[in-house]
Amino acid sequence: MIALLAAVLCQDDPTSAMARVMQKLRDRVGRSVVALEVVRDKDPEGAAGSGPSGAHNDYYNRPEGPCTGTIWTEDGLILTSAFNVSGDVRRITVRTSDGKSYEGKRLGWDATRDIALVKIEAKDLPVLPKAKMDAVRQGDFVAIVGRAPDPDMATINQGIVSALDRMKSTAVQTDAELNYGNVGGPLVNLLGELVGVTCQIKPRTNWGQSGGVGFACKHAEIDKALPELKASRNTERGKEPWTGITPAEGAEGVEGVVVAQVAAESPAEEGGMQEGDVIVEFEGKKVKNWDEMRTMLAGKKVGDVVKLKVMRKDPKTGKDAAKDVKVKLTDNPN
Amino acid sequence: MFALCRGPAVRIIVEMLTTLAVLLLAQGSDENHRKVYDVAVDSIVAVRAMIAGGERSGSGVVLTKDGLLLVSYSAVPEGAQNVRVWMKGPKFYRAEIVGTSKREEITILRIKPKGDLKPMTMGASAKVRVGDVAYTLGNASNSMINNDQPSLNVGLISGTYRLEEAKLNSFFTGSVFETTAAVNVGMEGAPLLDAAGKMVGFVTLNYSPHRFLGNAIPIDSLRHSIDLLCEGKHPSQQTTTETAAAEAGEAYLGAKVVDQGGKVVVDGVDAGSPADTAGLRKGTVILGAGQKSFKTAAEFAAFLKELQSGAMVTLKIDDDGLKDDIKITLEKKK
């Protein structure tokens, strides 16, 4: 008899349990996830060419078709990422999980948190319960539910909470795959409680799509921004002069700023800078580290052209040679 | 025995069984990943072939113990030369192409193994649900060819939708299972496995520009063509016996059709006839051909009468809920 019971227990392995939990989450959470069809006259944010040379053309550009939003209130406030509804928007059509369509009106957006509010006329919409923010931990199992490319079929991606405090503390980070299809959808825990609304995927972000690095604006942050969003007031990011380099921290043996990465189509890339370059002078002044350079940048304006001197290793001789580069600062897109 | 099932004995047994249950639970899904690998690994192949542009590599599975394999058309297209196969061991074989179906992205190979091979167990893709745990196992980045290591990746079935455009080296459009289990170059032709290690999908490198995740063609939609190709009966494997000088007269299809509930339904198929080799069978609904749709058997018969023997027709059929286009070459009526 014990053997029989053991056999019964053995069959129900944790993998099937995980599948059932995910299916229940998708069904339950999916009711609070909508598809957004956005028709635009102009889409300045939507394309970034082909990114780092060789990247597939459509990897960085906004695809045609629906994207995702999260039902915020039962009377029709929909939260999504600001990117999803950016540009000259002519019309937004919102499809709920029961197949109904509504006309959506874009209210306000917040560029610092990358969230936006859309309003539809509806009632009794299902709203997700909220997770206790201080109970969220690194390692928590989470899922993202989306509604693209097929607005009638919810998608579900599963991962963990990778970090709690990103994007100036407005977002958590997850390794559940985030892409243009599901961004704007909810990040939920195993109980189906909302941790945040996914955001911060744009053509120029380094982390690309479905790369294991994604973000969700914490629901507490959304609540902070809500009054402005409801009042259709937009929060711009302060224009931040941007070169497009990711600096390497703490290379002590080296005086200067080591360039760890050069973002696609950034001022640095256009000025001819490369990974591995060491910036030793900023507008003729010696610069020892990133903190110093950041202070110098803060004194500049978007549109300024700055002269930098970089040291670059000559591949033939192996010796460092100095190079002068000109970089026209743009507004930080991140 | 009955006496034991009363009173304090029940509690003791319950406690024992609870401990047992906890011990079983403690194994976790770690054991399941390993189990799936063990069940499936001996049925996985890697393939490499020479085509006009150079060498292509991919993955596949064993279909029969005597050496029929299913691989991706992307790796081994029609006309490919020097087809080589690797299996875990490592074992090496030279292969010949038995047949191909480009739009389904499948190729059947034959190798001559020394002993019996272990065929891949097929699952039922009709039973697959979004949220199910899923695995991919194959020649990711040539891990099998270079290192004798089939790569195992785990994720879940994250969505189902149609791919309308064939990208990169893919030729397939149609319904797919999307998975977060990693799919990379070299994995085309690898199986998508369920939690029991059964093949429910056939990996394609085609992707959605909304998601940038891996996709697999549901195995059920390929079974018929696979069977035909293995038997040499696929339309693509027929050598046309008819010459250009076609004769007028009734073209021979070899299918008896009847009216059933307003539809044209196949009632019987002559063995060895064009209808038989094309896969028409009792119960198949013939919806139409090209722009024409057939409401009665008489309409269909009239349509056939106008055709010459040797004509190739594309019939739109409904086979048990699965809609498809079937190419049939009509023969001369004997």
Added chain:
Amino acid sequence: MRTATLALLLAVGSTAAAQEDPDLQKVQELQKKVHAVVDKTKAAYVFIGGGSGVCIDADGWILTNHHVAGGAQNWKVRFTGGKQYDAALVGFHPADDVALLKVKNGKDLPHIDLGDSDAMRVGDPVIAIGNPFALGNGNWEPTITHGIVSALHVYLDNPGYKDAVQTDAQINPGNSGGPLINMDGKVIGINGRIDVKRFLSRVNTGIGYAIPSNQIRRFLPHFKAGGRAFGGYMDGATVGECGDDRYENTGEFGEGVFIAGLTEETPAAKAGLTTGDIITDIEGHRPYNLNRFHGIVGSWPAGSVVKVKYKRFDAAKKEWAAKEAKVLLGDPEKLRAQEANVGNLFLGFTPSYDFDDLGVEVDEVTEKGPAAKAGLKSGDVIKKVDGGRVRDWKEFKAALNGKKAGQKLKLTVSRDDKELELEIVPEQRKVEGMPEEEGE
């Protein structure tokens, strides 16, 4: 009877899963496991430059990739949370992309142990800790990702990952040098490379590679001794894959590699191997193709002695005879030369890595070694070698370049604000298994 069984089943059901949803409880158990590993290990993560590292020892030995830290001698590193320390590059292996740093005067630092990478199996869950896209810079909270071991013993060219662990836990630029950790909370690999062929963007698509902990463990003494480490190889041997039909008697494809050519007087030849032999096992690993052969020997440092199992065809008896040998990897001449160049004369003390330009601080003195005999004590700061100023370990080693064992060296040492002159006689550093040479 059936009613009783049913009652028992229900009783088990309600006791074993007190919540309404037993599935949820099972998944929460898995989540708990991940939490436990994260909690146990994240404090030992280290931010280094544009990448990552992990502390494996309370005294502050930090592992990372060579492409992260190999470019500079001194680093300011931060542990999770932001506490900053000075660390120096001590040993490195550029070909295999590993580097070892040491925190200056490190003590009681959070650390995690190296695990057994050979005990890992495909399908085992792992986590990666790193700093992709420098997202953790500022608040110094590293990124955790979760996946499984996808493949083992992967050989990659350029850089030469000899015996890599492949994982689908997402690794991105900035993860390099960080740990790959198993569910026991042990480091089983150092992450360093990803495959981006699928979309040609520098973003993870599910293939990441890590240098395995067992390889690193074998190299650790060489790293700690300082300078460049070299990987093993079978000197003078040309090998081919078994089953190569261009040659006779090369065995079955996959069973090993055969010796197509072997130079005389090399360690393998001296150990008894000869042309035609088929090597079927090296230290318990089967060299089933060329990549695996080079991968196995390369995962041992040059100077290691490895157990080789091979078979030789007896033409007379027409059968294979099984044989065994112990083979020194690398070229003994080069090994001896490398020692002098890298300053691996046996001095008998380990330095603490000082960057105040004052000199080399003595950390530990080996009992009965040359430093002990010279009267050197822990805490002493060596300021001059034979009258020449040495400000740090690099300059100290440079000063020793060309010096031979048995040659007296004058050390000017600062102790308790007083200056002393000590005489040290370095001894010949012994490389394990190296044959004794007459006349040295």
